[in-house]
Amino acid sequence: MTPPPARRRRTATNGTAPANNLPRRGTVRRAQAISTYGVGSLIAVDHESFVVSGLDLADQSWRKDESPVIHERRLARLLDVDYFRLPPASDDTSKDGLRVRRFPLTHSCPECNDLQPHRDFSPPAGRSACGTCEVDLVPSRFVVACEAGHLDEFPYWHWVHRSPDRDSARIGTCGGKLRMRTTGRTSSLRSIVISCTCGQVPEVSMEGSFRRNALKDLRLTCRGARPWLGTSATDPKGCGLSLRTLQRGSSSVWQPVLKSALSIPPWSSGRADPLAEHWTALRQFTDPEHVRIYLQGAFRGECPLSLDEVMDLLDAEREEDPEVDRAPSFDHRYRALRNKEYERLRSGNDESELSRDEQFVCETPLGDPSVLRPLGITGPMLVKKLREVRALKAFTRLVDAESTTDPKEMPLSEKPLSWLPAMEVQGEGVFLRLDESRLDAWEKAPAVAARVERMRTAHQRMLEQRADDPSRAVSSPATPRMVLLHTLAHVLINEWSLEAGYPSASLRERLYAADDMAGVLVYTATSDSAGSLGGLVAQGEPEPLDRAVRSAIRRAEWCASDPLCREAEAAGSIGINLAACHACVMLPETSCEHNNILLDRALLVGTPDEPSVGFFRQVLAG
Template sequence: MIAVENESFLIRGIESWDISEAPFISEPRLARQLGVSGFRMPPAPDPDSARDGVRAVRFPEMYSCPHCHQLQPFRKFNSRAGRAECSTCQESLVPSRFVIACTHGHLEDFPYWKWVHRGNRTGSGACGGQLTFQSDGSTASLRAVLIGCSCGVERVSMEGSFRRQALRDLGIRCGGRRPWLKDAPAETCQEPPRTLQRGSSSVWFPVMHSALSIPPWSQGVAKLVAPFYDALKDEDPASIKSYVRIVKLLRHHPHYTEDDVVAEVARRRAADTAATEPVDDTEAAKRAVDYRRELYEGEYRSLRKPHPEIAAEEQEFVCEPPSSSIDTLRSSHGLAQVMLVKRLREVRALQSFRRVEEPSPADSPMREAAISSEKPRWLPAFEVSGEGVFVRLDQDRLRVWEEQPAQVHRAARIRQNHEKLLSARAGDSERPVPPSPATPRFLLLHALAHVLINEWSLDGGYPAASLRERLYSDEDMAGVLIYTATSDSAGSLGGVVAQGEPDRLATSLRTALLRASWCSNDPLCMESEASGADSLNMAACHACLLLPETSCENNNILLDRAALVGTPEDPSMGFFSKALRT
């Protein structure tokens, strides 16, 4: 939902977008995970051809006039074309501040008539009166927002409308409306609707997925074919070769042949077919998990292996070890490897969205609102180019540490709370509930990423929101990638790579650990048995570990500062306790 001056709109479903000029984004590994053939940048409007690209629909439908206080659907104000004003007062209209939504993603205008006539005080049916909306400004609370009707019923305030059971108590049920999808029929829905502020973040939680472009998909013939694949995917070999000659695709790449291009198109076409074949929800969920694991494992392998810059090629992934030795970091901090990612490309795609409650891995498809009427063959996405630093921990030292009883006990508390939440969010779905990743290893890597981002924000001058984490935690993975997550001036200036040089990294890591050893909210923070949303953190708060939402891929949950530095009673339980003592 977007506000444009004094109007409010919903972005339409992607099937109504004009994508004829929308740039195609290639990321085969992510496309396979999401079961689509590719991605598109949101199309931009073209003033010369009157194309509107991404389309929108007016929502909410209810508007009010601040002068005469009328509250009614926008069309009844008879505004002039291109204006949102009251035809009687010539005052700019104000879109309704309140909407109702359910956890299945349905969205409707707030039922003002039912709210002001609750208790059936005027009998059954509509009264035929004119609703009014007025805020007397006496207080900043909902008590000052008054709804009235010209039928003579007593005015009522909006106080109490946000209670969880407020609408259900009035007999108001979810109407199953999806106004962002053109001509979409109302669905049967048993979920109770909730009142929300129109501009609240709870109205729209995106379900995003991302992938790094890594070799071999980011170089060679695969990179060469990617921009043209959309035009070639349905062609036979002869037509593909003809197209290659017409556009002179190989003019600057004589080491490739037309047969190489045909083979690459065939390979991608086969992958598309496998990814988009119809399967049931359970199988689709299983495949998504398998593909995501495969995606992260592939990135982890690429980050561990040097990929030096080659002058003759346009590379999207350049990863090299630092010029000096990391022996000091290895012995004192338990780091096994540091890699400087001098160039990377990330593709982020929007698959669906949630309302009321933020997304969870255990959510059933019923709880995710679709961005198109039918299963899409493509998804909207954007790409970011930047840089980063990859840090890998010593596996042998890590295995010894993560078996400590104290650390196992702390991680078990978080995992128990998380699994309880996942089970509750899964509900009656037949999909298997995913296991919680809250292991000692994960908590350590996650906390390490957060303290480094906070430290580099202070030391390197980067806004914390321009840095992003990517965690590689599994039995065979123990790494953290911190990279720029923005395409503006903070995106690729070399500052993050400079933080990965061993001498500088040793200094910043030690400083970060010293900061983490004491929080301004201690001892409450460190001694907390559970903290954060749904009790999914231990020693973590806004004064020590939490980051801007754009920086954390786990919504600031599954964090414990004690994994890094231990507790005052047992400092040795921290992975970096030895480094702090030296």
């Protein structure tokens, strides 16, 4: 999605230029600054291209009133920061915004066909145009990246002067200038022709430049370029990984690593926010007297919280410590965070006993939940009020953010920061669980286990292929209950988008699938008015929920692509899905926790040959 065109020059409230009088190029919504145009991503505005700058100078450029601080202690602890900040808004009254740098620097002129750095065209002030031809310049369509997250210009000179024996340090020493032209015969890469005026080499097309080893054959490796930190910024440790050619607008150029948490008691009232920068020190104390002395020194007087409240918060934080013998990994700590959310969603938080500032309200439905027993669903809860904080932890290139490990995640700044950019969503949702006894019996069935094992094997193979060391690849989360809960969440979102009028992109899933968890939360995923109108909560009452589940299961029985979809031996990315496609259970990727993989509606409704693999097969038989 391309942001709107540039608006008029901004002025301050008194008509003068703002303090940071930088040229403005388009607008970006706050949510996009986390999920689409975050740090290190490429953003196209009209005929220009930029990379979003790192956060090293954001403390000076992000104004406190336009980029407020937000707190979510559980997520901050997981990501080892003190707090989060909303990205600055881009509206007519904003005094600043996201900083960007021009990238790629290589441009071409469609009139004279010159291919050279942007500055060599001598563009007029404030315009990206050829100083000779006075036509708009075109940013390079191609860039190169490595799996470590580095990004660089496409090496056009080496591509034309193809000999792998040429010294890369001699770039441009032939004395000629590069030219780019399009033959117009086809829309393929063969029609894009690069030449050099030196006359020493013939012109070549871009065909073959996307081969995995195309640049490796030229003895080119990554030099660790990080243009979002500066035009000359390179990784001081070097890199040396293989480079891959990418289209500038490809989704592989930038993928966010997002982590989120629900605000649950005792952190959801906001009373703990003043202690955000003190928790690391406070965790060192177990004696209440030592805590009291520290608080007196830290606040130079009276602490906003009583000593008993602080001790209760410390106890609550220690309850989320992973129960492992060795130092807990990030996955262990994230799983502990989810476990605590699951416990709170099960137990609820009654609104009648809460203050107005409480951001988590979860109540038992008024209706009789026994009507859901034939479906194998138990414990529905109405989440009348919730707050989710989603933080941009890092980003990746070329590799899927869901399958990556820390070494392949590129941080958002050169120096460690005590905060990360994040957004908060306040809305509502419905939480439900599956009956454990019925679920245990179902997932032990050989046909069910064999079907899910095919998906798990394909997913694990993909994870190992993308890992530097296959033995250290992350484990696939595919289990029978995980795939079942995942697919159930998708069909419910599709059903509620039809029944309650919610766009499917405005709903989101949150899965709780483990040996001791079997629940799913469907909640509003946007921060606009559609997130808190009560329509979704109304669907969580037992009778409407019973109708919705039965209708969703019946819809899942048939797909417009059947019988191909139902009988598919493998579907989706590298065969990671089975009976799942865009005509039946797939959702907008913003609504899905796992990028539309590990889905199989046969686990809901069964197959003609093996109806027993369907957990809800009795719904269809009734």
